[in-house]
Amino acid sequence: MSTPVLEARDVSMVFGGLKALQNVSLKLDEGKVVGLIGPNGAGKTTFFNCLTGLYTPTTGSVLLKGDVLPGDPAKVTTAGVARTFQNIRLFPSMTVLENVMVGRHVRMKQGPLASIFHGPGYQKGERAARERSAELLEFVNLPGIEEELARNLPYGDQRRLEIARALATDPAVLLLDEPTAGMNPQETEATRQLILAIRETGVSVVVIEHDIKFIFSLCDSVSVLVQGQLLVEGSPEVVRRDPRVIEAYLGKPPDEVEAEVQAMVEETRQHGDAAESTTVLPVVTDPKPEGEQA
Numbered sequence: 001m002s003t004p005v006l007e008a009r010d011v012s013m014v015f016g017g018l019k020a021l022q023n024v025s026l027k028l029d030e031g032k033v034v035g036l037i038g039p040n041g042a043g044k045t046t047f048f049n050c051l052t053g054l055y056t057p058t059t060g061s062v063l064l065k066g067d068v069l070p071g072d073p074a075k076v077t078t079a080g081v082a083r084t085f086q087n088i089r090l091f092p093s094m095t096v097l098e099n100v101m102v103g104r105h106v107r108m109k110q111g112p113l114a115s116i117f118h119g120p121g122y123q124k125g126e127r128a129a130r131e132r133s134a135e136l137l138e139f140v141n142l143p144g145i146e147e148e149l150a151r152n153l154p155y156g157d158q159r160r161l162e163i164a165r166a167l168a169t170d171p172a173v174l175l176l177d178e179p180t181a182g183m184n185p186q187e188t189e190a191t192r193q194l195i196l197a198i199r200e201t202g203v204s205v206v207v208i209e210h211d212i213k214f215i216f217s218l219c220d221s222v223s224v225l226v227q228g229q230l231l232v233e234g235s236p237e238v239v240r241r242d243p244r245v246i247e248a249y250l251g252k253p254p255d256e257v258e259a260e261v262q263a264m265v266e267e268t269r270q271h272g273d274a275a276e277s278t279t280v281l282p283v284v285t286d287p288k289p290e291g292e293q294a
């Protein structure tokens with residue numbers, strides 16, 4: 001079996017006397033979308049914080065492509081794990097393009113002299129970063145507003161901008177914490193299509209969401225956390241029929257959930273036919289960082 005792109009092994013996190021996570025494991029295979037669901041306070045965001053080095057797990061480990069990740073958020077990003085947050089964290093007084101370029105700079109290797117003197121290597125790197133950032137804005141469907149201040153964007157667009165900034169780091173893994181929170185149904189559907197398009201580019205995704213229809217119609221597999229413990233994991237079909245999940249989390253008859261999910265799956269199929277003509281994110285084939293001197 002191939003090595004998962006991201007793996008959490010028996011991750012536990014204790015705050016004082018509170019066991020926020022107890023031996024939670026997760027495997028994410030390349031090009032897949034895993035959904036993480038569970039009631040409020042189940043430990044979902046804590047788990048993301050452990051995956052991204054923001055928290056050091058009390059016990060357990062996190063591996064990217066088989067290598068243990070460092071316990072440092074900046075190093076985790078450089079290694080290839082990007083994330084968005086439950087509460088939007090943009091730079092509100094910077095332009096839309098500048099926000100994406102912040103993510104892009106993770107991949108730029110400018111020495112201190114280059115950034116002081118703005119030599120040809122620096123300018124070339126900046127130009128490439130601008131082009132890539134503009135491309136990403138188009139990919140997330142935010143074209144033509146590069147010079148707008150981030151704070152002036154409608155809420156849904158700010159969430160898309162956060163995703164563009166995360167993608168600008170060229171991640172192998174993208175972690176999305178409640179990407180549709182506060183969105184209307186059209187924006188939610190657009191976000192679902194965007195995540196499917198991201199998956200098509202080969203980026204693997206873990207997504208936390210409370211909207212179970214969104215999760216079940218989007219994800220390749222679903223993990224359910226309840227009170228810091230993994231209750232069940234598996235394909236959406238298996239998870240949404242699991243009596244423990246229905247009792248502990250869904251609180252709805254399985255047939256009702258099934259009908260809602262089927263409607264969304266059908267919508268995906270219809271969009272899929274149309275999506276063939278939409279923008280495709282160009283794959284970065286040259287791993288050499290922008291602006292790096294030969």
Ligand SMILES: Nc1ncnc2c1ncn2[C@@H]1O[C@H](COP(=O)(O)OP(=O)(O)OP(=O)(O)O)[C@@H](O)[C@H]1O
Nearest residue numbers: 015018020038039040041042043044045046047086
């Ligand atoms: N830094 C912290 N210090 C102490 N307790 C914390 C800390 N972060 C989270 N917790 C606690 O850990 C538990 C899990 O919280 P977490 O935010 O991870 O849940 P969640 O599943 O993301 O919830 P929600 O769906 O409401 O966002 C909660 O009881 C929370 O109060």
